[in-house]
Amino acid sequence: MEQIYLDYNASTPIASEVKDAMRPFLEEYYGNPSALHFAGTHNKQAIENARMQVSRLINATPNEITFTSGGSEANNHVLKGIFESYANKGTHIITTRIEHPAILNPCHYLEKHGAKVTYLEVDQYGRVDLHAVEEAITNETILISIMHANNEVGTIQPIHEIGQIARKHGVLFHTDASQSVGKVPLDVNSLQVDFLTIAGHKMYAPKGVGALYIREGIKIEPLIHGAGHESGRRAGTENVLLIVGLGKACELAEYYQAEVVQVRNLRDYFWNQLQSLPNVKVSLNGHPDSRLPNTLNVNFEGRVGQEILDRLPQIAASTGSACHAGSVNLSPVLKAMGVEELIGMGAVRFSLGKYTTKEEIDQVIELLNTI
Known part of the structure; x- marks a missing residue:
């Protein structure tokens, strides 16, 4: 059998359409996308096209999309970047007990460096209580991070309502949407999130690529420092091959x-x-x-x-x-x-x-x- x-x-x-989109970047287009000559400009254009494809899927603008190596990097970027950038406001982070280890373990790490983390309980279906979210907020709360959908049981959280609570109290809000992007419609404005994580290999793209939505106007310390790639938000020469694959997968997900x-x-x-x-x-x-x-x-x-x-x-x-x-x-x-x-x-x-x-x-x- x-x-x-x-x-x-x-x-x-990996979807066949994604493989087809990636193939030329294995065989023909090898230039550094930061280069100003012919071998670089085509790759730069391909990255920007992929950025548009990702942004359209979640109703963001292209400049709000940062490409990463996957969901874990995106989650670490938000948690560690906000903890460092907003240290003058406070050190309190709110999350849940059923998050992916890519959220829980960075939180445990930050606790060693002075962060105060509240781990919210869930009900028998795996959903958080909205009153518990609001009651957990203090004057030192700098970030709420609650996954959109659980990777094990599939339960979808009331992200829109949590986003309203976060806005009401002036707290930044992140959702790890690695499992839900491409499976259910997502609109970052309707959800009222400030950050959203995407993982390519959960949506028919290759492993090793993802994206982080960062709402325009929010300053966040980079996780990886170096040259000014990705508008200074994520250093490192872009992986054009995988980025093109993620972009195509997001385009397919629209349909x-x-x-x-x-x-x-x-x-x-x-x-x-x-x-x-x-x-x-x-x-x-x-x-x-x-x-x-x-x-x-x-x-x-x-x-x-x-x-x-x-x-x-x-x-x-x-x-x-x-x-x-x-x-x-x-x-x-x-x-x-x-x-x-x-x-x-x-x-x-x-x-x-x-x-x-x-x-x-x-x-x-x-x-x-x-x-």
Whole structure:
């Protein structure tokens, strides 16, 4: 039986259109984009075109987009840059207990350097309480950082409402949208965010490239110092090849909504089929409605999730985020949501994508039924 990939939240395949857009930059265009001669100007133009493609997807302006090596760098840039740039105002940061390690670990690092971090609790669906967000704000609060959608259970946070709270109190607001860009519509103005993180390999672009939206007018200390690349916000000769790939992926995502509906329908079909499996009780992790259209995190109660996957080597899925794969400890996200350990030990995250087929889902159901 062929291999079946259901781990799109960990990483996506590179779309064929993205490969085609990148190919000339492997074969022909090799100049430094900072060079003023013919070998550089074409690459510079390609970067600016990609910047426009990214900005259009999230309703930003091109000059608000900074290219990075991925989501982790973008998150570190915001947290460390704001902590340094706004030290005269305060040292307090607000986040949640279910953030990706690319947020939590920089926060732990900053705590060693004097930061005060509030880690908000979440409810049984993985959502933060808006009153808790507002109550956590103090006169020293310089940044709120709350992910748009959780990578493990797919729950979408009330980012627009949090943005209103942040604006009301004059606090900068960042959201890590690595998992949601391209899966649900995003508008930085509607969300009222000041910073937004994008990761290429979550949306059919290559690994090793991402982008950070920085609202115009906000000054932030660079994470990487050097020459004046990216308008002085991120030093280092730009990776033209990968940037072009990210730009094309963002352009494709503008027209992905029909595929999103297809993926959601397939996910719901999968969930209905799982509930009909004999001799096994399943339960859902994450919000039943306010959830990414491709994400299905399921508890196989009385089982161990990793043992299930070990018996199905032809299926690529995860017992949590990819960063915790192979561990049978209860996921920190599920623990924060109050999932009982004996239930959560059976958690498996299936994340679908635009290349997933109904035939593949039927094969997975058949295999699960067999074991």
